[in-house]
Amino acid sequence: xxxxxxxxxxxxxxxxxxxxxxxxxxxxxxxxxxxxxxxxxxxxxxxxxxxxxxxxxxxxxxxxxxxxxxxxxxxxxxxxxxxxxxxxxxxxxxxxxxxxxxxxxxxxxxxxxxxxxxxxxxxxxxxxxxxxxxxxxxxxxxxxxxxxxxxxxxxxxxxxxxxxxxxxxxxxxxxxxxxxxxxxxxxxxxxxxxxxxxxxxxxxxxxxxxxxxxxxxxxxxxxxxxxxxxxxxxxxxxxxxxxxxxxxxxxxxxxxxxxxxxxxxxxxxxxxxxxxxxxxxxxxxxxxxxxxxxxxxxxxxxxxxxxxxxxxxxxxxxxxxxxxxxxxxxxxxxxxxxxxxxxxxxxxxxxxxxxxxxxxxxxxxxxxxxxxxxxxxxxxxxxxxxxxxxxxxxxxxxxxxxxxxxxxxxxxxxxxxxxxxxxxxxxxxxxxxxxxxxxxxxxxxxxxxxxxxxxxxxxxxxxxxxxxxxxxxxxxxxxxxxxxxxxxxxxxxxxxxxxxx
Amino acid sequence: xxxxxxxxxxxxxxxxxxxxxxxxxxxxxxxxxxxxxxxxxxxxxxxxxxxxxxxxxxxxxxxxxxxxxxxxxxxxxxxxxxxxxxxxxxxx
Numbered sequence: 001x002x003x004x005x006x007x008x009x010x011x012x013x014x015x016x017x018x019x020x021x022x023x024x025x026x027x028x029x030x031x032x033x034x035x036x037x038x039x040x041x042x043x044x045x046x047x048x049x050x051x052x053x054x055x056x057x058x059x060x061x062x063x064x065x066x067x068x069x070x071x072x073x074x075x076x077x078x079x080x081x082x083x084x085x086x087x088x089x090x091x092x093x094x095x096x097x098x099x100x101x102x103x104x105x106x107x108x109x110x111x112x113x114x115x116x117x118x119x120x121x122x123x124x125x126x127x128x129x130x131x132x133x134x135x136x137x138x139x140x141x142x143x144x145x146x147x148x149x150x151x152x153x154x155x156x157x158x159x160x161x162x163x164x165x166x167x168x169x170x171x172x173x174x175x176x177x178x179x180x181x182x183x184x185x186x187x188x189x190x191x192x193x194x195x196x197x198x199x200x201x202x203x204x205x206x207x208x209x210x211x212x213x214x215x216x217x218x219x220x221x222x223x224x225x226x227x228x229x230x231x232x233x234x235x236x237x238x239x240x241x242x243x244x245x246x247x248x249x250x251x252x253x254x255x256x257x258x259x260x261x262x263x264x265x266x267x268x269x270x271x272x273x274x275x276x277x278x279x280x281x282x283x284x285x286x287x288x289x290x291x292x293x294x295x296x297x298x299x300x301x302x303x304x305x306x307x308x309x310x311x312x313x314x315x316x317x318x319x320x321x322x323x324x325x326x327x328x329x330x331x332x333x334x335x336x337x338x339x340x341x342x343x344x345x346x347x348x349x350x351x352x353x354x355x356x357x358x359x360x361x362x363x364x365x366x367x368x369x370x371x372x373x374x375x376x377x378x379x380x381x382x383x384x385x386x387x388x389x390x391x392x393x394x395x396x397x398x399x400x401x402x403x404x405x406x407x408x409x410x411x412x413x414x415x416x417x418x419x420x421x422x423x424x425x426x427x428x429x430x431x432x433x434x435x436x437x438x439x440x441x442x443x444x445x446x447x448x449x450x451x452x453x454x455x456x457x458x459x460x461x462x463x464x465x466x467x468x469x470x471x472x473x474x475x476x477x478x479x480x481x482x483x484x485x486x487x488x489x490x491x492x493x494x495x496x497x498x499x500x501x
Numbered sequence: 502x503x504x505x506x507x508x509x510x511x512x513x514x515x516x517x518x519x520x521x522x523x524x525x526x527x528x529x530x531x532x533x534x535x536x537x538x539x540x541x542x543x544x545x546x547x548x549x550x551x552x553x554x555x556x557x558x559x560x561x562x563x564x565x566x567x568x569x570x571x572x573x574x575x576x577x578x579x580x581x582x583x584x585x586x587x588x589x590x591x592x593x
Contacts, residue, residue, distance in 0.1 A: 065515035066556060069575060075556040076511055091512070120513060127518075186577040192519075192546050194553040196577050231593025266576045270583075271591040 037250060040167055040221060043112050043339070044144060045308050047168070047223060047251060049296045049407060052308045053383040054342045056111040058104050059118075060097035061090070061303040062128045066120035067152050068188040068204060071266040072227060072257055075120075089303060089313065091119075094131040096318055102140055103321045104305055106331035108312070109338035111305075113144045117170075118302035123153040126160065133164040142332055146170065148225070152188060152204055154211025162218055169215055170253075171208060172225045175233050176243050178202035183232050186266075209247065216248035223251040225297075228275050228283055229267070230257070241287040253297050254287055256280050277397075277439060281408060295409050298394075307381050309394050309410065349383075370489035372401040374408065375476050376437050376461075378445035385467050385475055389448035395437065398472065400480035405473045411436045434459050442483075444475055502564060503539035504549060506532050509560035516551035516561075525551060531560075 033041075045052040066075065092100060101114050114136060116122045122129040133145050146168040147161070154161075154171070161169070175181045181201025188200040195203060215222050224244045226237050233240075241252050257274040259267040275283070284295060298308045306312040376395035378387035397408045413433040430452055437443065440461055446468040448456075456463045467475035483489050503524075506516075510531035517525045517532065522545075524538035534551070541563075542549050552561045552569035559568040573579040578586055 064513040065518075065554075066513070067515075067554065069556060071576065075513055120515065125514070186575065189515075189554045192550060192553070193548050231590075267590070270587050272593060273591075 033250060037221060043342075044146075044168065045113065046115070046146075046170075046297070047221075050346065052296050053381055054110065054346065055113070056108050056305075056307045057113040057115060057300075058101065058111055058305040059115045059300060059302050060092055060100060060132065061119055062092050062094055062097045062132050063116055063118055063122040063125035063302075064091055064120045065124045066118075066150075067124040067190075068121070068150050068200075069186050070150075071184055071186065071272075072229070072259060072268075074264040074266075074268075076264060090318060092318070094128055094135065097132045098135045098139065099326075100316055100318070100321060101136060101143065102326045102328055102331070103324055104316050105140060105143060105335065106326050106328065107316075108306065109331070109335040110307070110342065111143070112339070113146060114140075115146045115148065115170075117148040117300070121150050121153070122147045123149045123157045123161075126153070126157055130160060130164060133166065137165045140328060140332075142335055144168070148172065149211075150204070151208035151211045152190070153207075155207055155214060158211060158214045158218065162220070166220065168221045168223065170223045170225055171212060171249075172227070173208050173212075173240060173244060174226050174229070175201070175236055176205055176209070176240055177236060178205055180233050180236050181205055184227075184229065209243075212244065212247045212249060222249045223253060224249045225253045225255060227257050228254050228280060230273055230275050230279065232272075234275065234279070234283060237283060238286050252287055254280070254284050255297055255299055258299065277409065277411065284409075295407060298410065310380075370402045370484055372399050373442065373480060373483065373489070374399055374440045375442040375444060375479065376411070376440040377472050377476070378443070379472065384469055384471055385444050386446050386469055389443065389445040389452055389463065389465075392433075392445065395440075395443070396472070397440065398476045400476050405476045405480070430455060434461070437461055442479055444472075444479065502541055502543075503536035504534050504541055504551065504569070505536070505562050505564075506534050506551075506560060507562055509557050510555075511557055511560075513556060515554045515556065519550040519554060521545035521550065 041047040041051075043051050043055050045055045045057050066073075105111050116129050116132060129147065133147075136143060136145060145164065145166045147166060148170040149172075151171045151173065174184050178198045178201040181204060182198040185201050185204060187194050187196045188204050189195075190200065190203050212222055212224075222244075224240075226233070226240055228234055228237060237254060241254075244252060257267065257272070259265060259272050259274055261268045261271070296308065300308070301311065301313070303313050304311050305316055375398050377385055377398060378389055378392035378395060379385055380387045380391075392413060394410050394412045396410050399406050399408050413429070413436050433452075434455055437456075437459075442462045442464055443456060444464050444467055447465050448463045453463050464479060467478065470478075480489075506525070508531070512527070512531055514527075514532075517527070520534075520539075521542060522538045522540050524535045524540075525532055526535065549561075549569060555561055555570055556575065558570045558572055558575045561569045563569060573583075
C-alpha cells in the first residue's frame, strides 16, 4: 500500500512553528516535570500543548459497556455530527480496531497515540480493551497506548493494565465529596447491584482515589479530567485539584460541561448550563496555582482520528479499510522519518524560543501597565496562522500582555454540531462563530470574506489577515505591539459585543 | 419466567457478560434474551443483573411486559419531581 503523508507536510515544517513561548505559558506547561516524565509525554498530543500542533492521536471505540451513569452522558446518542466524549459512529471488535489503528498509522504517520476511551468505560469492558492493547503491543510497537476510565473498576484491573505497556491513564474525577457526587452520578453498578445516590458516589470516589494511588505507585502517569458543572462542582474543583495533585497525578484538565438539550443528556434536557469562557478560564487559573493545567483538550469523541481539533474518522470507516493491506514494517520506517522531522522542527523551535524570548521582552513598546488582550487564531496546525476564517471550526485563543503571549484555550465555532439546520437552532453559523469569540478583540486568520469582516467589526472584533503563514505567537506579539503604538491598550475595549447564546 | 429485551436497547453489551445463565446474545436490531435460559437471576443474585446495569429506561421488561427500569430510574428522579428539579437546575 502506498503511504501518503497527509496533513502536516514533512517537507515544509511550520516556519517558526507555534512560536516562542511554547504555546503554553511563559514556559512549556511540561517544564516543571521531571525529565523522565517529560520524555514520556513530549510527543503525546493530549498531554503536551507543544506536541498537539504536530502529533496526532486516535481513539478506537471497542468499549461500549459502562458501569456508572453520569448526568452529562446519554448512551442512546450516536451522531456523526457531534463531537464529545461517549459518542461514536461504529463500534469495533478488537480485531477491527487493530486493523483500523494500523491503517491510520500508515496513512497518518504523525499519529503517535492510541487511546481507548469508550464509548462506555474501557475497564468495564476488560476483555475487549486488553485484547486490543495486547495485539497492538505486538504488531505496532511504535504506538503509545493509553486508556481513560471513570476509575470504578480500576483497583481490580490495575495489574492487568500494567501488563500492557500502558504508561498513561486518564481518570475522570469530578469530585471528592459524595454529596457533590450524588448530583453528578445518579447511580453506579457495584458488586452486582445498582447503587443510587450518595452511597454510590461514595464508593466511586473511594475507588478513584485508591486507583489513582495504585497507578502512581506503579509508575504510571495519571492525568485527571474534571468536568466543570456550574452550581454543582465549580467551587469544589479547586479542592479536587489539590487532592489529586497530592496523590501524584501529573496533569489536571478542567473541561467545560457540554450540555445541549438535543444531546438528550439529563443535564441537557433539564437546562443545566455549561460554564462561560470566563468562568472556565478563571477556574483553570485558580487550579493552575496548585497544579499544572491543560488548556488545549478538545474533549474528543470516543472514535476520533487525527490532530486534536480535527476528526478524520470518516476516512477510516471499516467498510473503507477492511480490504486494505498494511505493510506495517514499511510504515514504521516512514513513521520514524516523519517523527524525526517533527523532532527536528521542535528542536529548532526550542532554539528560536530561547532567542525570541529575549527579543519579545525587549519589544516593550507597550507600557508596563497596558491591559491584556485576547486574540483568536484560525489555524489548521503547525503553530502558524494558516486558515481561512470561514473554514475554521475552532479558534485558538491567545492572551497578549506587556510581558508575554500565552495560549489560553480553544473555542469551537460549531457548538459541537456541524450538521445542517436539522441539527441546530436556526442561528446563523457566522453569528454563532462571532458569539463564540466573545471577549476577543482581534481575529488572526489567513483570509477572511467581506461579510464576516463587517460583522466582526460590528461586534468589536478586529479581523486581521496580514499575518498569514506567520508563527502564531510572533504575530500575536506584533499585533499587540501595533495596538500599543495606536494607544489602544490604555483604554477599555469597546463593548459592542452581544451576549453569548 | 423470563425477561425480554425490547426496542430502546442500544447494544452496549453491558448486560451480556453479567448474565448468570448466558441467556443474553447479540442480535439485530438489538440484543435478545433466550427465554429458555433466563432465570431472572433467581438463585444467583438478589437483583436482575441485566436490568441493574442497563443504561436505557424501559428496554428490559418482565413476562408481564412491565419495564424493570421505569421512567425516572435512570436519573433516580421520579417524573413527578422533574419540574421542580428542572427549576433548581436552571437556577444554577
